[in-house]
């Protein structure tokens with residue numbers, strides 16, 4: 494394991510921090526806040542910010558130079574994700590993190606040359622079209638069909654929980670191409686142009702106040718060169734892409750931000766004697782959370798160092814994601830409990846503490862229990878792929 498950052502990596506972090514703190518001032522945050530968006534930022538501002546990140550070379554920093562990247566390694570990738578999350582930056586989504594990694598890993602030369610430079614410049618976005626109404630954790634049961642007809646495939650089916658599909662230029666879509674084959678062997682992966690005729694998108698409001706989207710494909714024509722990897726070889730692509738996704742999502746910026754915010758709150762909140770932070774029970778709880786937050790950071794760096802060495806971590810990415818999200822959930826609960834009743838105020842209510850962020854985050858983070866491999870699924874992966882335990 495190699496957790497030590499070299500001078501170049503430290504400078505990369507410092508440069509990113511300078512950029513994020515100067516761009517995302519309190520005034521900018523107030524002006525562009527929009528709680529109906531999943532990341533709390535006005536959509537137009539987020540798109541503009543994506544291009545600014547691209548212009549500074551941050552998005553593609555870790556990709557090979559021939560695809561518009563900066564040639565850095567996976568440790569800079571985790572630093573990028575960590576700092577973006579810590580600052581709660583706009584445009585921090587699949588199109589600047591794991592979709593490009595999956596294209597690098599599985600895309601054809603033509604796909605890499607077409608999409609990576611545009612993604613690096615922040616000029617286009619993707620959504621992930623895996624889940625369906627009857628295929629979530631058991632993804633191999635997906636029913637969306639792609640039928641080969643001459644030089645095209647005809648895509649028909651329904652995707653669910655398609656984050657960001659409403660503004661995506663492309664879909665990274667899994668579909669069944671051989672209905673006769675065993676279910677894991679008849680799936681293929683396509684890059685679908687969302688401007689194609691026959692696509693309908695619907696919104697569904699979440700408890701946190703933003704919208705999920707579902708996407709219906711009605712005989713959508715997809716060219717053959719939109720196939721990623723081998724025909725009927727989509728399961729391998731999906732599994733590799735999901736490991737990449739878990740590695741990216743395990744970045745520890747969120748837990749660092751939650752912890753710093755909570756410690757600050759306890760330092761500033763008067764208690765019977767001194768501040769809340771002077772209460773030994775509170776200090777003990779914060780110390781435990783700080784240890785878990787450090788563990789989340791180190792686990793995530795460990796995964797990045799494996800990738801930087803050319804390995805393909807699998808159960809390790811699930812472990813990193815599990816540690817991060819369980820720590821985030823503990824911080825959600827601790828923050829609500831220590832805030833007391835005011836913590837339950839709506840973000841827009843006068844006097845809502847900590848900018849009203851806490852209740853929204855508590856509700857939003859419900860998805861940590863199941864999305865991208867929630868607590869049960871990541872535990873299953875660690876047990877079977879990591880520890881070699883039998884499948885139950």
Ligand SMILES: Cc1cc2nc3c(=O)[nH]c(=O)nc-3n(C[C@H](O)[C@H](O)[C@H](O)COP(=O)(O)OP(=O)(O)OC[C@H]3O[C@@H](n4cnc5c(N)ncnc54)[C@H](O)[C@@H]3O)c2cc1C
Nearest residue numbers: 621622623624629630654655656860863864865867869870
């Ligand atoms: C905020 C959010 C964003 C999402 N974004 C996307 C996206 O962009 N693209 C996309 O394709 N999908 C997305 N999803 C869907 C997500 O991947 C699915 O929710 C997930 O795969 C679980 O599927 P499900 O909801 O159908 O639950 P189910 O599969 O029905 O599972 C229900 C519960 O049972 C547990 N469970 C299921 N099987 C097992 C098992 N074998 N062992 C132990 N426990 C088990 C699960 O952990 C879960 O808690 C998103 C979901 C959310 C909430």
